[in-house]
Amino acid sequence: MKPRERILTALRRQAPDRMPWTLGLTPAIQKTFERKTGAKSPETFYDFDVRGVGPRPALTPPDFSRYYEGRNFTGPVALNPEWGFAQVSPDPNSHFAHRESPFGDRPFTVEDAETYPLPDYESPSRYEGVEETVRAWRDRGYAVRYIQGFGTFDYSWLIRGYEPFLADLATEEEAALRLMDRVSDAIASVLKHMAAHGADIVGFGEDVGTQKALIVSPDCWRRQFKPRFKKIVDAAKNANPAVLFFYHSDGQIREIIPDLIEIGVDILNPIQPECMDPAEIKETFGDRLALWGGVGTQTVMPFGTPEEVRACVQRLFRAAGRGGGFVCAPSHVLEPEVPWENVEAFVAACQECVYGFR
Structure with missing residues (x-):
């Protein structure tokens, strides 16, 4: 099978010739990868079945400086150019950073929700060359995906502030709900256009779960987030009925x-094994949902032996990969503590997982 056929077959819950897989690296592990392989891109070096494509940056980014006048931070600050939240003292070797809301301790009003600058994803300049890039990857046999960095929950709290936003949800503050509407509209816009320009997979990532439970109650999620989430999925699938929708939490x-599943999600990532059992999720939902992930980045990848990493991949292939419907991957980007030998063991084990020949 060519790469695009392989991964789309798997994501449509059928068995391809072999198990698709992927991985992501933090900067520290990226440096090790470059030193060990002499290559720059894991995507190219390992020949992943899917390639990423995205919109162009805004021609004129919003000016968020007024939101930070008079604010004092403990270290260097980098503002997100599209959404305006601050990253304080970002560690160049890590995936994570301390983030600050544009509003700090200020009250948040309906007017703030209405006037805060959000990305304009309707501008045609954003998509110049996207269709040609998608076509070029397809001509070379690869699937194409676009995953928006965050979703309604994450962007809303990044703008409002984490604890204030959760308090707003509990009291159903009009300003917070209006912000969620505008954020959802922006995400729907970019995913609609990327789907229309030919992406095979679109979606977004946000974290609505802790290690043990949802961050908000299921009732809150269903009442406040589910309708907005459905609007995003509908926008993408109305633009391209063949597109597959990817959701990360x-x-x-x-x-x-x-x-x-009800609102149209096709692919669930990362099925964090420290929190959920990939085999049980496959058994219960695998007839309606493809799984992407499953290898623990809090457990086996940093702290296991290469033999344990191999055994983990093989177990996942037999359970979550049964009959297709599975892309094997670490449950997050690999952090600096992961031994390179475990990365090699993961890759080798994935390459051995074969369904059969066609």
Whole structure:
């Protein structure tokens, strides 16, 4: 099979010739990868079945400086150019950073929700060359995906502030709900256009789960987030009925998996094994949902032996990969603590997982 056929067959819950797989690296592991392989791109070096394509940056980014006048931070600050939240003292070797809301401790009003600058994803300049890039990857046999960095929950709290936003949800503050509407509209816009320009997979990532439970109650999620999420999925699938919708959330989110399926999610990532059992999720939902992930980045990848990493991949292939419907991957980007030998063991084990020849 060519790469695009392989991964789309798997994501449509059928068995391809072999198991698709992928991985992501933090900067520290990226440096090790470059030193060990002499290559720059894991995507190219390992010949992943899917390639990423995205919109262009805004020609004139919003000016968020007024939101930070008079604010004092403990270290260097980098503003997100599209959404305006601040990253304080970002560690160049890590995936994570301390983030600050544009509003700090200020009150948040309906007017703030209405006037805060959000990305304009309707501008045609954003998509110049996208269709040609998609076509070029397809001509070379690869699938194409676009995953928006965050979703309605994450962008809303990044703008409002984490604790204030959760308090707003509890009291159903009009300003927070209006912000969620505008954020959802922006995400729907970019995913609609990327789907229309030929992406095979679109979606977004946000974390609505802790290690043990949802961050908000299931009732809150269904009442406040589910309708907005459905609007995003509908926008993408109305633009391209063949597109597959990808959803990422770390943590324990099993209670809402039936809801995700109901609103049209096709692919669930990362099925964090420290929180949910990939085999059980496959057994219960595998006839309606493809799984992407499953290898623990809090457990086996940093702290296991190469033999344990291999055994983990093989177990996942037999359970979550049974009959297709599975892309094997670490449950997040690999952090600096992961031994390179475990990365090699993961890759080798994935390459050995074959369904059969066609």
